[in-house]
Amino acid sequence: MVANKEIFINVSAGSTRIAIVEDEKLVELYIELPHHQRMVGNIYKGKIQNVIPGMQAAFVDIGYNINAFLPFSEIESPENLGNFSISDDDDSDETDKKTNKNKKSDFDPAKDLKTDDEILVQVIKEPYAGKGPRVTTDISLPGSLLVLVPKSNFIGISRKMSDKYEKRRLRRVVKELKSDEFGLIVRTIAEGKDHSILEQDYSRLLDSWKKMDETSKKSDAPVCVYQDYSTADQVIRDLFTVDVSKIVVDSKVVFKRIAGYIKEVSPNQIDKLVIHKGKGSVFDQNNIEEQVEKSLRRKVWMKSGAHLVIEQTEAMLVIDVNSGRFIGKKDHEQNSLKINIESAKEIARQLRLRDLGGLIVIDFIDLQEPKNRKKVFDELKEALKSDRAKVSLSEFSNFGLLEMTRQRIRQSLLQTVSEECPTCRGLGRISSKYTVLTKLENWLKRFRAKANDRRLILYLHPELAEYIKETKSKVISGFMWENWMLIEIKADQDLLPDKFRVFSKKRKRDVTSEV
Numbered sequence: 001m002v003a004n005k006e007i008f009i010n011v012s013a014g015s016t017r018i019a020i021v022e023d024e025k026l027v028e029l030y031i032e033l034p035h036h037q038r039m040v041g042n043i044y045k046g047k048i049q050n051v052i053p054g055m056q057a058a059f060v061d062i063g064y065n066i067n068a069f070l071p072f073s074e075i076e077s078p079e080n081l082g083n084f085s086i087s088d089d090d091d092s093d094e095t096d097k098k099t100n101k102n103k104k105s106d107f108d109p110a111k112d113l114k115t116d117d118e119i120l121v122q123v124i125k126e127p128y129a130g131k132g133p134r135v136t137t138d139i140s141l142p143g144s145l146l147v148l149v150p151k152s153n154f155i156g157i158s159r160k161m162s163d164k165y166e167k168r169r170l171r172r173v174v175k176e177l178k179s180d181e182f183g184l185i186v187r188t189i190a191e192g193k194d195h196s197i198l199e200q201d202y203s204r205l206l207d208s209w210k211k212m213d214e215t216s217k218k219s220d221a222p223v224c225v226y227q228d229y230s231t232a233d234q235v236i237r238d239l240f241t242v243d244v245s246k247i248v249v250d251s252k253v254v255f256k257r258i259a260g261y262i263k264e265v266s267p268n269q270i271d272k273l274v275i276h277k278g279k280g281s282v283f284d285q286n287n288i289e290e291q292v293e294k295s296l297r298r299k300v301w302m303k304s305g306a307h308l309v310i311e312q313t314e315a316m317l318v319i320d321v322n323s324g325r326f327i328g329k330k331d332h333e334q335n336s337l338k339i340n341i342e343s344a345k346e347i348a349r350q351l352r353l354r355d356l357g358g359l360i361v362i363d364f365i366d367l368q369e370p371k372n373r374k375k376v377f378d379e380l381k382e383a384l385k386s387d388r389a390k391v392s393l394s395e396f397s398n399f400g401l402l403e404m405t406r407q408r409i410r411q412s413l414l415q416t417v418s419e420e421c422p423t424c425r426g427l428g429r430i431s432s433k434y435t436v437l438t439k440l441e442n443w444l445k446r447f448r449a450k451a452n453d454r455r456l457i458l459y460l461h462p463e464l465a466e467y468i469k470e471t472k473s474k475v476i477s478g479f480m481w482e483n484w485m486l487i488e489i490k491a492d493q494d495l496l497p498d499k500f501r502v503f504s505k506k507r508k509r510d511v512t513s514e515v
Contacts (some may be wrong), residue, residue, distance in 0.1 A: 003165045005244045009232055009258075010283045011251035018235045019288045026291040027386075031416050032231035039064075039123040040143070040409055042043050043212060047221040048117045052394075053110040059132070060121055063222035066132035070121060072109040074136035118221045126410040129314065141205050141212075141226070142266040144237055145190040145198055146174070148205040152183030160188045170198075177202045182209075184256050189241050189265070197263050197265070211238070236261060238388075247343040248286075250276035296414055300344055306339045310350065312414065316359040319347055323365060327499030333372065336365040340376045348383030357389065357408025366400050378400065423496050430499040433467050440500055441479065446515040447502070448483045460489040464500075 003022040010017045013034075016334045019321045020028035039272075044062035048498070049056045059067040092283040125134035147156075155174050160389030170186045173195050178184045190198060212226040219225065229237060232388065236258055240247065249255040276282040282287040294300070300308040311318045321343045328335030347362060362380075367373050373396045380402070384391050390407040397403065409417075420426045431439070440458075460468065468489060480487055483489050495501060504511045 005241075007247045008246060008282050008286055008288060009237070009247070009249040009251070009254060011232075011249075011254055012437060016230075016232050016254070017283070018232055019283065019292075020110070020235075020239065021286070021288065022043075024287065025349070026288055026295070026353060029292060029413060030235050032230050032412070038228075038231060040125055041123065041227035041234070042070075042224055043120065043122045043139060044099065044135075045216045045219060045221045045223050045225050046121050048113055048115055048119060050161045051110065051113045051115065056110075058113050060119060060134050060135060061133070061222045062121065062123075062133070063224065064127070064132060065129075066127060068121065068123070068133045068135045069131065070119075070135050070137070074134075074138065075109050076107065076137060078299065095258055114467065115186075120216060120225075125408065128408065128411060140185075141185075141208055142228070142237070143189055143201045143205045144261070145201040146205060147187060147192055148187035148202075148209060149183035149185065151181065153180050154228075156183070156185040158186060158188040160192075161191055161197075163191070166191055166292060173198055177377075191242075195267075200264070210211060218367070227469045233257065233261070240266075240269075244272065246274055248276050248282055249273040250282040250439075261267070277377055293294070295350070296417065300346065300350060302342055304339060304342055306342065306349065308343060308346060310356075312356065312412065316361060317356050319350075319362045321362070321364045333368055336367055337372045337375065340364045340367065340372075341379050344376055344380035345383045345427065348380060348387065348485060351406055352386075352387050352389075354413045355389075355410065356412050359403045360406060362402045362404070364402060380404075423498065430496075433464060436500070437468065443500075443502070443515060444479065444485075444487075444492045446482075448485065449506075449513070450515055453504045453506050453511070454484060455488075456511075457488045457490055457505060459490050459492040459495060459501040459502040459503065460498045461495045461499070463497060465489055465491040 004024075005250045006021045008019045008021065010019075015034070016032040018032075019026055019031040039300060046068065049059045049061050049067050049352050056072045058070045058072075062068045119137065120139060121135035121137055122139050124134045126138050127133050139150055141150075152329070155171055155178070157170060159171075161167055170190060174184050174186055176195075177199055182291040183458075184202070206219060207227065215223070215225045228234060232254055240262070247258065249258065252275065255273070256318070259270065259273055262273060265475070276285075278285055281289065282291070291407070298310055300310065301324070302308070305323075305327070307322050307324040309320040309322065311320075321340060323339055325340055327489040328338065330338075343364065350356070351360070367376070377393070381393055384393070387406070388411065391404060393402070393404040395402075421428075424430050444456075447456075447485060479485070492501065503509070
């Protein structure tokens with residue numbers, strides 16, 4: 001059964017948000033922030049800063065505050081061009097392998113790349129966790145229907161096209177258009193398009209390439225020579241296929257821009273574009289805002305009463321499957337299988353929605369039967385087919401864990417919409433009242449040994465101040481008697497729960513930083 005796919009675009013002062021909804025369920029969310037410079041797809045004329053054979057990589061200055069990372073594997077690698085087939089047959093990988101093999105040259109990056117060399121690179125992964133953007137030398141310019149690959153000579157067809165006759169027709173059309181200096185990839189959305197529309201897209205791509213080439217020759221590195229579409233325009237370019245039933249936009253400016261694009265590429269689909277006229281946010285009226293809020297939580301509840309716990313760390317992502325409130329009517333094995341099957345579908349959706357990447361470890365509920373484990377594995381594999389990111393799965397380990405990787409292109413949804421907590425510094429926990437009390441007592445002892453001040457005002461968060469007054473008054477009074485000090489406790493709403501501030505009555509100033 002084909003899902004009802006809709007696109008909703010919400011434009012506000014803080015961001016532009018694009019929601020992809022399938023059967024009223026939010027499956028993907030793209031956010032463009034006004035202060036964030038999107039880099040994926042941009043092409044730069046850069047300057048090599050370091051070549052490190054031990055890392056099999058080079059670092060390139062592209063004008064960003066951190067040097068870009070260029071692995072040797074991203075230099076002249078046809079595998080980086082995407083999900084397309086050189087042959088008309090989807091399963092014909094042999095042709096691809098031969099083409100890849102023929103393209104390999106005697107170029108040795110470790111020896112032939114030199115510091116201060118100028119090089120043309122394209123960003124394929126956003127900066128992440130203090131690391132610079134990842135780049136490739138395999139330049140490609142995406143258009144509405146075609147992708148132009150300079151300095152190549154091939155015709156590729158999207159593997160998502162199933163009609164072999166349509167593939168052959170498109171190949172004949174493209175063969176008439178292209179020169180031997182360029183490779184061309186026909187995108188899925190080109191299916192059914194006539195010669196004139198394809199020719200217009202090809203002409204636009206050629207113009208873009210000529211402008212980029214001219215800018216590159218005239219400018220000194222580092223410089224951006226080609227900037228890809230904005231997030232909203234790119235999503236429409238890449239995801240507005242025939243299976244999308246409607247696009248709803250709440251901004252007249254964006255509406256006009258998208259309308260102009262659709263009239264050029266798919267004029268017969270212009271009726272699918274709708275301007276939101278109702279009161280309130282387009283996200284609120286279509287139950288998207290609530291789903292966005294839920295996508296930021298650690299715990300994800302499912303219809304059966306079971307739930308997922310999603311923990312994101314620097315090294316990997318861990319997903320735990322729990323039976324929660326689920327009460328099954330069958331034996332333990334069948335109940336566990338039912339929960340795991342439901343969880344596999346939800347995990348695939350959450351990975352797309354939250355845009356989670358890297359190494360992922362999933363702890364499903366234990367299953368004894370190998371055939372049942374296989375069912376869960378196959379369910380997850382099938383659910384991940386709708387994911388545009390590259391994924392790789394391994395079978396269940398001896399410990400009952402399933403490991404997988406998902407391509408990381410940009411920051412996850414959580415990292416995009418949130419900042420690190422200044423109190424816990426990303427830990428998710430703060431010092432307990434007992435711990436703060438211990439720190440406070442140690443501070444007072446060090447201060448008493450160093451200074452002659454005997455009258456202090458101790459400022460604490462109201463909860464901590466009340467806690468000390470109610471439960472630890474004897475400790476404070478005992479400390480005052482032992483050290484001949486007078487300590488007055490006051491509540492300060494502006495203080496963090498695990499912090500304190502000390503004021504000297506004698507010197508009439510804050511002395512917290514003295515010890």
